[in-house]
Amino acid sequence: MAHAPSDSLSTDESLLAEVRTFLAAHPDTVYVDGLFFDLCCVVRGKRYPVADADDLFVKGMQIPESIALLDVTGDCNDPLGRGFSDGDPDCVAMPIPGTLAVIPWGDVPSAQVMLTLRAQDGSPALVDPRTVLDRVEARLRADGLFPRVAMELEFYLIDPERGAGGAPRPPISPVTRRRDLRTQVYGMADLDDFQVVLRAIEHACLLQGVPAFTASSEFAPGQFEINLKHVDSALRAADHALLLRRVVEWVAERHGFEATFMAKPYPHHAGNGMHVHMSLADAAGVNLFDDGTDAGSAVLRHAVGGMAAAMAESMAVFAPNANSYRRFAPNLYVPVNASWGINNRSVAFRVPAGDGGGRRIEHRVPGADANPYLVLAAILAAAHHGIARTLDPGPAVHGNACEQVDRTIPWTWRRALEALGTGRILRPALTEAYVDLYKATKWTEMEKFQAVIAPHEYDWYL
The missing domain is CATH 3.30.590.10 (Glutamine synthetase/guanido kinase, catalytic domain)
Incomplete structure (x- = not known):
């Protein structure tokens, strides 16, 4: 049994070869979506016209690091100073080899590739849930x-x-x-x-x-x-x-x-x-x-x-x-x-x-x-x-x-x-840093949830 290694995230010829082979097999592709899943499993990313897809595979996608820490309503609550307080810096979302695939449900022929988040120096981004699992594995x-x-x-x-x-x-x-x-x-x-x-x-x-x-x-x-x-x-x-x-x-x-x-x-x-x-x-x-x-x-x-x-x-x-x-x-x-x-x-x-x-x-x-x-x-x-x-x-x-x-x-x-x-x-x-970020994000979400008065609360207590 061959064991799959941790992802090797290069942005060189192998990734370009993958996208070009894919587009040769699917020449009607109009868009390529780069996507990742945040803390609450919401899919996020950007849509690239196929003519610009090489940029995604070579350079990656600049995107605010705080995007990975949004609560379930889509709000950035500045957990532990990540968001508004630190100037909301970008990280780099890089394509994951082997994840380029057809999107079969759209009206416009499109494809998608999964991304993982990297710091500007190329190291794995602390805020990415995928990084958390990769480290444990x-x-x-x-x-x-x-x-x-x-x-x-x-x-x-x-x-x-x-x-x-x-x-x-x-x-x-x-x-x-x-x-x-x-x-x-x-x-x-x-x-x-x-x-x-x-x-x-x-x-x-x-x-x-x-x-x-x-x-x-x-x-x-x-x-x-x-x-x-x-x-x-x-x-x-x-x-x-x-x-x-x-x-x-x-x-x-x-x-x-x-x-x-x-x-x-x-x-x-x-x-x-x-x-x-x-x-x-x-x-x-x-x-x-x-x-x-x-x-x-x-x-x-x-x-x-x-x-x-x-x-x-x-x-x-x-x-x-x-x-x-x-x-x-x-x-x-x-x-x-x-x-x-x-x-x-x-x-x-x-x-x-x-x-x-x-x-x-x-x-x-x-x-x-x-x-x-x-x-x-x-x-x-x-x-x-x-x-x-x-x-x-x-x-x-x-x-x-x-x-x-x-x-x-x-x-x-x-x-x-x-x-x-x-x-x-x-x-x-x-990592203590990620656990604290997760707790802070969810704690604020919890307080927002509890601040809403449900209809039966009026029925019971008004």
Whole structure:
């Protein structure tokens, strides 16, 4: 098994050759979009006429560094003096080799290339979530631990016409012309009803190099899950997850729907999770989590021990906004404690059944609204911590682990941000500077959110 190295970001002949080969194969291309994903997963960048594409690939894109630290409303809140206070300096967004792809949903033939942010001296930019993950993954590789990762994302298709108070409504079936009110997990009828849009998502993923391979209906009307294939790079796995989000949102809109990865759009239906499947191999590609048993190796258990130890301080990453915490409640197949188990979906860290070569941990805590780069950085840093310290996760749970809520874990946004700020595992791994910037950005967003009076507050208290 060949392990993918950390990205080598040259701007010389290799990148120019890539774009020229691509344009020769797609001569009708009018624009090339350079894009990256910020802290809140919003896609940002610039659009280049194809005649000017060489400038992007040779020089990169000058763009304000603070763009990577905008809150979910798009505001720059000057976190720790980055923005207004420091004169809002530019960084350089550079194309990532191998990410140039067709945009299949637009009316004008266009392409896109993913970018990573660099300081003016060429070093990785502190503010880029992709840099955070790259640094964590490099630390594991330096210790002979090579991640193999796949992600599963849940989402809802919803009606573009909102209900009372702006609430979402389930979509109208293109087949029956009736609003979808069924809750049939793994039901094939739902896949049949929405097969046109799901097929279009599959086709777009293929054109964009996103390795999506299965879709299933989930626990609520209009809810689906798409699985991504395992890859030997956490960076690429996170790239795939974010590109999948982009594909789903755009294709849904083109078919008369909206798509949402909001953690809990309906109060009485299942939330949207981001399940992370992760194993670690040695330099020869041997799965270090496999020892021939269903429970997995001591290395697997130490990794689980680290994940459990870091869960409290990781919640602000796994659940990045106020709505995220509505997803966590007893008996909803959502973790409410730091438990682990074998072939048990009620735990936080599940060891799925299957052959030993595929032995892995399924981390079930993050919501689909979280940033995949930061989620994987937190998970890998926690696993590395547990392995380095041979942490014991305790006995595997048999039966239902979803009944007992662990109150030492922060289940509110404020407590989670406080735990992240004082944590001892993620701060050194993700760097104290980035953790502080993340906390400052999200803390201001939280205060803005809490300053808005919701309609029911008047109903209850006026």
